[in-house]
Amino acid sequence: MAFLKTPVVDVFAADEQSDLPVDLDRWVRLAREVLSDRGVGGEAEVSLLFVDEDTIAGLNRKFLGHDGATDVLSFPIEDDAEPSGRFPDSGGIGPGSDADSRPPVLLGDVVLCPVVAARQAVEHGVGVADELALLVVHGLLHLLGMDHEEEVEAERMEALERTLLSRFHHAISDARGRMEQ
Numbered sequence: 001m002a003f004l005k006t007p008v009v010d011v012f013a014a015d016e017q018s019d020l021p022v023d024l025d026r027w028v029r030l031a032r033e034v035l036s037d038r039g040v041g042g043e044a045e046v047s048l049l050f051v052d053e054d055t056i057a058g059l060n061r062k063f064l065g066h067d068g069a070t071d072v073l074s075f076p077i078e079d080d081a082e083p084s085g086r087f088p089d090s091g092g093i094g095p096g097s098d099a100d101s102r103p104p105v106l107l108g109d110v111v112l113c114p115v116v117a118a119r120q121a122v123e124h125g126v127g128v129a130d131e132l133a134l135l136v137v138h139g140l141l142h143l144l145g146m147d148h149e150e151e152v153e154a155e156r157m158e159a160l161e162r163t164l165l166s167r168f169h170h171a172i173s174d175a176r177g178r179m180e181q
Contacts (some may be wrong), residue, residue: 009031009032009035009036009040009044009045009046010043010044010045010046011028011031011032011035011045011046011047011048012045012046012047012048013027013028013031013047013048013049013050014047014048014049014050015050016049016050016051016052016055017050017051017052017055017113017114017115018052019052019053019114019115020114020115020118020128022050022114022132024048024050026129027048027132027133027136028048030133030136030137030168030169031046031048031110031136031140033167033168034136034137034140034164034168035107035140035144037164037167037168038140038141038144040107040144042105043105044105044106044107045105045106045107046107046108046109046110046140046143047108047109047110048109048110048112048136048139049109049110049111049112050112050113050114051111051112051113052113052115053069053113053115053116054069055111055113056069056070056073056111056112056113056116057069057070059073059111060073063075069113069115069116070113070116071112071113071116071117071120071131071135072110072111072112072113072135072136072138072139073110073111073139074108074109074110074111074139074140074142074143075108075109075110075111076107076108076142076143076145077106077107077108107143107144108143110136110139110140110142110143111139112132112135112136112139114128114132117131117132117135118131130165130169133165133169134161134165137161137164137165137169138157138161141157141160141161146160
């Protein structure tokens with residue numbers, strides 16, 4: 001019997017805050033669905049990190065120069081990896097290796113603050129899970145190169161967020177609701 005090896009996007013998640021409970025499995029599932037939909041194939045890695053307000057405020061100040069806590073920050077790994085190995089390999093995967101032994105593509109990190117998300121959920125009239133889902137998708141799209149600096153870019157990004165949330169977040173929520181009944 002032969003097994004087909006399917007490319008997997010590894011999504012690592014960690015909850016480093018204690019203010020609100022976070023269902024890490026749910027957000028990992030959503031991230032994998034979104035990345036797959038966006039054509040991220042092969043071996044790739046992303047991390048989701050849920051932190052408290054002080055931590056995200058510190059990151060916001062250090063990396064963006066902004067004071068105060070924010071809801072989500074994305075840290076794409078934009079630089080190409082430096083070649084490794086000795087001449088004449090110059091970073092090749094080596095004799096006897098195949099493409100499956102290549103290291104994974106590191107897309108980056110998405111850092112989220114559930115407490116800020118909970119406040120925004122109230123302001124937006126949605127549940128905390130819906131707000132967190134939006135932030136996960138938003139952060140992932142930033143890792144994939146999307147931005148919202150220009151109005152046209154913002155409209156395109158928001159439309160894609162709505163599409164992805166409709167397709168994947170609500171499907172996960174609906175399935176979860178059926179399992180709990």
